[in-house]
Amino acid sequence: MSHTLLVVKIGGNVIDNPDACTRFLAAFAQLPSPKILVHGGGKVATQVAERLGVKTKMVDGRRITDQSMLDVVTMVYAGLVNKNLVAQLQPLSCTAIGLTGADAGIIRSVKRPVQDVDYGYVGDIVQVSKRQIRALLDMYLVPVIAPITYSSEGLLLNTNADTMASAIAVEMTYFYKVELVYCFEKKGVLSDPDDDAAVISSLTPTSYAEFKASGVINKGMIPKLDNAFKALRENVSRVTICHADDLMAATSGEAGTLLSLDE
Amino acid sequence: MSHTLLVVKIGGNVIDNPDACTRFLAAFAQLPSPKILVHGGGKVATQVAERLGVKTKMVDGRRITDQSMLDVVTMVYAGLVNKNLVAQLQPLSCTAIGLTGADAGIIRSVKRPVQDVDYGYVGDIVQVSKRQIRALLDMYLVPVIAPITYSSEGLLLNTNADTMASAIAVEMTYFYKVELVYCFEKKGVLSDPDDDAAVISSLTPTSYAEFKASGVINKGMIPKLDNAFKALRENVSRVTICHADDLMAATSGEAGTLLSLDE
Secondary structure, three states, X not given: OOOEEEEEEEOHHHHOXXXXXXXXXXXXXXXXXXXXXXXXXXXXXXHHHHHHOOOOEXXXXXXXXXXXXXHXXXXXXXXXXXXXXXXXXXXXXXXXEEEOOOHHHOEEEEEOOOOOOOOEOEEEEEEEOXXXXXXXXHOOOEEEEOXXXXXXXXXXXXXXHHHHHHHHHHHHOOOOEEEEEEXXXXXXXXXXXXOOOOEOOEEOHHHHHHHHHOOOXXXXXXXXXXXXXXHHHOOOOEEEEEEHHHHHHHHOOOOOEEEOOOO | OOOEEEEEEEOHHHHOOHHHHHHHHHHHHHOOOOEEEEEOOOOHHXXXXXXXXXXXXXXXXXXXXXXXXXXXXXXXXXXXHHHHHHHHHHHHOOOEEEEOOOHHHOEEEEEOOOOOOOOEOEEEEEEEOHHHHHHHHHOOOEEEEOOEEEXXXXXXXXXXXXXXXXHHHHHHOOOOEEEEEEEEOOOOOEOOOOXXXXXXXXXXXXXXXXXXXXXXXXXXXXXXXXXXHHHHXXXXXXXXXXXXXXXXXXXXXXXXXXXOOOO
16 A cells, blocks of 8 residues: 545535635645545535525524435535536646545445434435545546435435545545545634634544533534544544645644544 | 447436436436436526526527526536436446536537627537546446536536537547437427427438428427537447437337438
């Protein structure tokens, strides 16, 4: 396994800002291959839903994906966002191929079983087809993956992009040394949410538990970090969380929050 | 060149009808590989545009693709339509991969130069990357291609699906014996537009010229047939125009209108 595979997740807030997105893509295009980009959705899906009169349904603060909302996210994530990222990467000498989990059957999921809440058309990943992804990488292609998967019954399913990035990274450790980078609109995991410079430069399971207990790390950051530590425990070599503008620096350990299992 | 490659174009009217589309996909999935599906857009794009308040601009009866309309067709063709076709094909043992021309750089175009009319974000094909398509077919994948291409500047461009199917078929003759099938909502080219049974079973350049001169063949059928005859002149072995329900019969010469250069 001579190659390092880089799996980069880019958050919706960066995609929503055309200048930030263009800067990010310029940096991403310069990274060595093989590499994979997984993208989130951004506010465009909510805006399109509003303009189409599709109401966002929430239960206990969590979004429900009904058929109308699934159509919207399929249009926006797999169509508008994914294809614009792909088209912008081509002139940067980065031969991108835009995919959902359904394409080439790369990421299969099951519709989340109804327990207390029916989340609707939401998929929990059951299989990443590492050989198909490897074959695309062997064509010198750069997969750009939208947060949608499919079920064996032929349904499209809305799926969390952080989880997809982590699942892909873990599965590809079969072939590669894999590094996972989560890029978003903050400089890393912050010890003070109001101070953008207060970046926690490294996190271990112990310090993560302490930050959670004290409430310094909370809300949306917890599932992201749980995903990230899970990836490390499942053979991903390195996980970094950084600002989208710091992608290059983060890949060489000079920016962001570096996660490690070594206490 | 031992293999025959089948390039099938499915029209928007079939996609608009869920039952007809499901029947078509069941037949398409049973055809031998290698094969490629190129799909049109259908009325959904117009409906979504209306619901979003995006006005369809027409000049001299031809549609203009401004930025808002490009976003709509990118959402609907590359997102909603393409990904639903792909997800429906997977359980039919047909490992589909949904693509636009931008993906893997397979179909590059130029923004149509402004002469009398500015058509906006419309692409005229300049290059089909036959080696990338061949490599995907060699992975036993079935490309499902949406009618959108890209320019070397990184623009997405709305592109005619009939022309895309024809350009792909012609380019792939480098590797394969290629057959092209246009599927739509009629049983073939009709000698009487009001009689669905009046199928012209075969057309040559001479009989086509006569039917055009007498007005029997007119309107939208003319660019479709011009594309088809051009493909035959450029080494495509066989072109058939048939009803979507007759795909299987048409591939064995038992339905539709068969085009031929042999007078």
